[in-house]
Amino acid sequence: MTDIEKLVAALDGQTAAMAELAESNRAIMDLLIAREEDGADDGELATLLDGTPAR
Secondary structure (H helix, E strand, O other): OOHHHHHHHHHHHHHHHHHHHHHHHHHHHHHHHHHHHHOOOOOOOOEOOOOOEOO
C-alpha cells in the first residue's frame, strides 16, 4: 500500500467517524426537541452530563 493509499484510507475512516458523530448529535437534538415540545416537567432539577445542576 502506497503512502497515498494509506492517506486515503485514513481519510475515509475519519469521514465515517465524523458522519457517525453527526448522526448521534442529530439523535440527541431530536430527543431534546421532543422533550421540550412535550412540555413534560418531571419535577427534577436539570443536570449536566456529569450530574452537576444546570443553571
